[in-house]
Amino acid sequence: MNESVVLDKVIKTHGLVRAVDHVSLSIQSGEFFSILGPSGSGKTTILRLIAGLDRPDQGDIFIQQRVVTLDPPHERPVNMVFQHYALFPHLSVFENVAFGLQMKGERQANIQKAVSHMLALVRLQGKENRLPGQLSGGEQQRVALARALVNRPVVLLLDEPLAALDQQLRQEMQGELKRLQREVQATFICVTHQQDEALMLSDRIAVMHGGKLLQVGTPQEIYDHPVSSTVAQFIGLSNVLSGNIARCEGGLCRVEHGVLSPVMVTCFPHDSPQGAVTVMVRPERVHVSSDMSVNGYDNMLQAIVHHVAFSGNEVVYHVRLRDETIWMARVPIAEAQACPLAVGQPVYVHWWAHEGLVLPAHPAPC
Amino acid sequence: MLINRLATSSAFPVKLSLVSASLFLGLFFFLPLVLVFGVSLASRGMYGGITWIATWENYQRVLDPLVGVIFFRSLLFAGLTTVVCAVVAFPLAYCLARASRPWQLILLTLVMIPFWTNFLVRTYAWVLILRADGILNTLLIRLGFLEEPLPLLFTDVSVFVGLVYGYLPFMVLPLVVAIERISPQLEDAAFDLYASMGAMFRHVLLPLSTPGFLAGGVLVFIPSLGAFITPYLLGGGQKMMLGTLIQQEFLVARDWPFGSALSFGLMGTVLLLWFLLGRTSVGKDPS
Known part of the structure; x- marks a missing residue:
C-alpha cells in the first residue's frame, strides 16, 4: 500500500490537556480522509502536527515514508487551508495565490502561469486584483484552496473548510472539493465536526474524542458498525x-x-x-x-x-x-x-x- | 458613521456633549492659539513686553539661516528618535500583543509605570546615569572596561537616548493595538507557504502593522520635534534645538513675539509633513 501520511503513537499536550493522545493513523495516497470530532477533540492539532506548525511531544510523523517529525513547515510537501482561510488581507487574490511560489523563489514567468492556471481551476478568473475583503465567503474559500494547491502539495490539509459558508454554498463546495481532488490527485485530509459532510466527502473517516481515536473506517462501516455509543451518537x-x-x-x-x-x-x-x-x-x-x-x-x-x-x-x-x-x-x-x-x-x-x-x-x- | 448614528438617535444628550466639547476646545485650545498668533504678529517692547504694532519681522527672523540650522537639527533628531523607537518598540509590542491575558496586563503596566513619575525627574535620573561620575561610567571603570570616564552627558548621544527613552511608550502602545489585530493564523499561513521567519516578518507582519507605525510615528515625532526639557537637561543647552530655542525666547530673551512666530513655524512644518505623508501610499489605510 502506498502510504501518504503516517502518525505513529503521537502525543501532544497543551498545558495540562492531552490534545492528541497516542494517535496512530495511516492515510493512503490519494485518499479523501476526514477527521471527525466535536470541538476540542484534538483534530485541528493533528492537522497542525502534520503541517509542522506544532511538534509532537512523543511519536513520529511520516510523509511519503520519510520521517518529518522535526522538520519545519517549509520543508514539508504539505499545504493547509486554514479555518477562517487566513488570507493575507493586504495582498490581492493574485499575490495571495502566488505567495508560496514566490517564497520558494520560482521564476516570475512560471508563477504567472501557475497562478493563472490555478485561478481558472477554482473559477476565479477576472478577480486577480481584488483584495480578500472584497470577496464573498465562497470566493475567499476558493482563494484559500488555490493558494494551497498551487504549490502542488502531496497532502492538502483542510481545517473545517466549509464551516464558514451557508448551507447552499456548502453543498456546492462539497462537490467542488471532490472535483478539485480528482484534478490535482493529492491526498486530502479534512477536519470537520459536521458528520454529514464527513460521510458525504470521505473515502475514510477517523472519529476522535478527547484526543483519542475512537474508530477509523469507511463512512458505511462507521455508520453501520460503530464501535461505541460515542461514535454512534456522533455519526448520525x-x-x-x-x-x-x-x-x-x-x-x-x-x-x-x-x-x-x-x-x-x-x-x-x-x-x-x-x-x-x-x-x-x-x-x-x-x-x-x-x-x-x-x-x-x-x-x-x-x-x-x-x-x-x-x-x-x-x-x-x-x-x-x-x-x-x-x-x-x-x-x-x-x-x-x-x-x-x-x-x-x-x-x-x-x-x-x-x-x-x-x-x-x-x-x-x- | 458613529457620529451620524449618535446624531440621529437620542439627539439631546448628543447635542449637549457636542456643545460642551466645542466650548472646552474653543476656550482652552483655539483661543490661546489665536492669542499666540496675534502675539507673533506684534513687536517686542523695549524691556521685553509686547508692543501692539503689527509686523512680519518675526516671521522673517524665522527664515534666518541660523534658525534654519536649528530646524534641520531638530527634524533630524526627531526623525532618528522615531525610527529608533519603532525598531526598539516592535519586538516589545509583538510580545505584548501575543502574550496571554494576565501577562499582557503585567507587561502593559510595566510600560506605563514611568508615566507615574514626573518627566523632569525621569530626565534627571538620566543625568545621574550618564554624567562623568555617574552610574554607567563608574560601572564601566570598576569592571575595567575604561580608564577614564567617557563624556556621555551633554552630547548628542545623551539627548538622543533621553528622547528615545521618553517617547518609546507612545510607539509601543499603538503598535500593540495594530499587532493584536493581526491573526496569528496569518503567521502560520506564511510559514505553511514556505516563508522563513524574516520573509514572514517582511511580507506579513510589517505591512499589516503600518497603522501602528503611523500612529506611533506621529505620537513620537511631533513631541520630540518640540522637546525642550530633554535637550536642555541632557544636552546642557549646548546645541540649540527648536524646543529649547522657543523656551529661551519666551523665558530668557523675553521676546514673546519671536517665540510665537517660531511656534507657528514649528506647527506649519508638522502640518506640511503630515500633508506630504498623506499623499504617499504609506498614509493610505491598507485595509
Missing part, C-alpha cells in the same frame, strides 16, 4: 438504551432494563457480549404506532409522543419512554399522514432485532 443521531445482557446465544441477545421491557438484539454469532451494554437503534429504523398489535416486530416499548417535528419529506416523532429517555423516529411523510399521531398520545415503539446494535458500555480504546 441514535436512540440508545442502557441495560444488562441477560442471555446471549446464537447471535441473539436479550437485554434487560430495570424499567422497560427486555429487548432483543442480534450480534455477530462469534461475539458474546456480557454485562453492561448499550443498545442503539437508528431513528429511521424505529416504527411508531398507536396500535399495540402491529405484527411481527421483535421489540416493543411503550412511550408517549413528546414532540412532532415536520421536516418536508418526513416527520420526526420525539417520544418519551417510561424511563424518561427521549427516542426519535423518522417516518416518511406519506406514512405519517396515513395515521397521524398527536402530542401526549400513548404509542408503541417497534423495531426488528437485527436493526439494533449492541455495544459494550465501556469500550476498549482502539
Whole structure:
C-alpha cells in the first residue's frame, strides 16, 4: 500500500490537556480522509502536527515514508487551508495565490502561469486584483484552496473548510472539493465536526474524542458498525438504551432494563457480549404506532409522543419512554399522514432485532 | 458613521456633549492659539513686553539661516528618535500583543509605570546615569572596561537616548493595538507557504502593522520635534534645538513675539509633513 501520511503513537499536550493522545493513523495516497470530532477533540492539532506548525511531544510523523517529525513547515510537501482561510488581507487574490511560489523563489514567468492556471481551476478568473475583503465567503474559500494547491502539495490539509459558508454554498463546495481532488490527485485530509459532510466527502473517516481515536473506517462501516455509543451518537443521531445482557446465544441477545421491557438484539454469532451494554437503534429504523398489535416486530416499548417535528419529506416523532429517555423516529411523510399521531398520545415503539446494535458500555480504546 | 448614528438617535444628550466639547476646545485650545498668533504678529517692547504694532519681522527672523540650522537639527533628531523607537518598540509590542491575558496586563503596566513619575525627574535620573561620575561610567571603570570616564552627558548621544527613552511608550502602545489585530493564523499561513521567519516578518507582519507605525510615528515625532526639557537637561543647552530655542525666547530673551512666530513655524512644518505623508501610499489605510 502506498502510504501518504503516517502518525505513529503521537502525543501532544497543551498545558495540562492531552490534545492528541497516542494517535496512530495511516492515510493512503490519494485518499479523501476526514477527521471527525466535536470541538476540542484534538483534530485541528493533528492537522497542525502534520503541517509542522506544532511538534509532537512523543511519536513520529511520516510523509511519503520519510520521517518529518522535526522538520519545519517549509520543508514539508504539505499545504493547509486554514479555518477562517487566513488570507493575507493586504495582498490581492493574485499575490495571495502566488505567495508560496514566490517564497520558494520560482521564476516570475512560471508563477504567472501557475497562478493563472490555478485561478481558472477554482473559477476565479477576472478577480486577480481584488483584495480578500472584497470577496464573498465562497470566493475567499476558493482563494484559500488555490493558494494551497498551487504549490502542488502531496497532502492538502483542510481545517473545517466549509464551516464558514451557508448551507447552499456548502453543498456546492462539497462537490467542488471532490472535483478539485480528482484534478490535482493529492491526498486530502479534512477536519470537520459536521458528520454529514464527513460521510458525504470521505473515502475514510477517523472519529476522535478527547484526543483519542475512537474508530477509523469507511463512512458505511462507521455508520453501520460503530464501535461505541460515542461514535454512534456522533455519526448520525441514535436512540440508545442502557441495560444488562441477560442471555446471549446464537447471535441473539436479550437485554434487560430495570424499567422497560427486555429487548432483543442480534450480534455477530462469534461475539458474546456480557454485562453492561448499550443498545442503539437508528431513528429511521424505529416504527411508531398507536396500535399495540402491529405484527411481527421483535421489540416493543411503550412511550408517549413528546414532540412532532415536520421536516418536508418526513416527520420526526420525539417520544418519551417510561424511563424518561427521549427516542426519535423518522417516518416518511406519506406514512405519517396515513395515521397521524398527536402530542401526549400513548404509542408503541417497534423495531426488528437485527436493526439494533449492541455495544459494550465501556469500550476498549482502539 | 458613529457620529451620524449618535446624531440621529437620542439627539439631546448628543447635542449637549457636542456643545460642551466645542466650548472646552474653543476656550482652552483655539483661543490661546489665536492669542499666540496675534502675539507673533506684534513687536517686542523695549524691556521685553509686547508692543501692539503689527509686523512680519518675526516671521522673517524665522527664515534666518541660523534658525534654519536649528530646524534641520531638530527634524533630524526627531526623525532618528522615531525610527529608533519603532525598531526598539516592535519586538516589545509583538510580545505584548501575543502574550496571554494576565501577562499582557503585567507587561502593559510595566510600560506605563514611568508615566507615574514626573518627566523632569525621569530626565534627571538620566543625568545621574550618564554624567562623568555617574552610574554607567563608574560601572564601566570598576569592571575595567575604561580608564577614564567617557563624556556621555551633554552630547548628542545623551539627548538622543533621553528622547528615545521618553517617547518609546507612545510607539509601543499603538503598535500593540495594530499587532493584536493581526491573526496569528496569518503567521502560520506564511510559514505553511514556505516563508522563513524574516520573509514572514517582511511580507506579513510589517505591512499589516503600518497603522501602528503611523500612529506611533506621529505620537513620537511631533513631541520630540518640540522637546525642550530633554535637550536642555541632557544636552546642557549646548546645541540649540527648536524646543529649547522657543523656551529661551519666551523665558530668557523675553521676546514673546519671536517665540510665537517660531511656534507657528514649528506647527506649519508638522502640518506640511503630515500633508506630504498623506499623499504617499504609506498614509493610505491598507485595509
